[in-house]
Amino acid sequence: MTSHKSATTAVPVHPLLAERWSPRGFDETHELDDTALTALLEAARWAPSANNSQPWRLLVTRRGEAAFDAVAGLLAESNRTWAPAASALVLIAAETADAAGRARPWALYDTGQAVAAMTVQAQAEGLQVHQMGGFDAAGARASFGLGPHLTPLVVVAVGRRTDDAVLAEHLAARERAPRTRLPLADLLLDAGDRSAAPAA
Secondary structure, three states: OOOOOOOOOOOOOOHHHHOOOOOOOEOOOOOOOHHHHHHHHHHHHOOOOHHHOOOEEEEEEEOOOHHHHHHHHHEOHHHHOOHHHOOEEEEEEEEOEOOOOOEOOOHHHHHHHHHHHHHHHHHHOOOEEEEEOOEOHHHHHHHOOOOOOEEEEEEEEEEOEOOOOOOOHHHHHHHHOOOOOOOHHHHOOOOOOOOOOOOO
16 A cells, blocks of 8 residues: 655646655565566666666565575665565666776766666556665675676665554654655756856
8 A cells, every 4th residue: 555645746747756755664575576577677777878878787686585685784774674574675786887997977877867767667566666875885895796897876675565564653754744845946056147248
């Protein structure tokens, strides 16, 4: 069950975007089937990237697997209290240089786009996603043998939300709280008046 927390927007946006949020109360009995998982990965695969470089790399683990427990063990303590109930934990890294050692300056941006695509696809599948920057990146690199050009960025919890999840009260309060964002005007840069000719 997913509580309705639709975003309040200046004009309507697609429901997959308006209704997406990042819960912590996952159903520990839900299993992520192969078809739904593959859909998430395909959504990431077809995300845009600079020169079609596709710099994202995904380590997929499902609850019940040893690798899942290893990823869960890398999470910050606050995340370890709820994330192991998710159906899957996906460690996402960016390949910041190509095979020849040339830097990929847009790798982090492009990897973020892939994660965003995965998140929207999860919403379409009736799933929820929570992205976590709170994890031991150095430990992830060592545990999974990530090469020097791979930068661990985020761990993504995927599953189905339930109102029955047992959470610490401060986390449960965040589940109940309305969603908030800065006003749109606060996010826009001022281009200024560019009609006048530049000074000589």
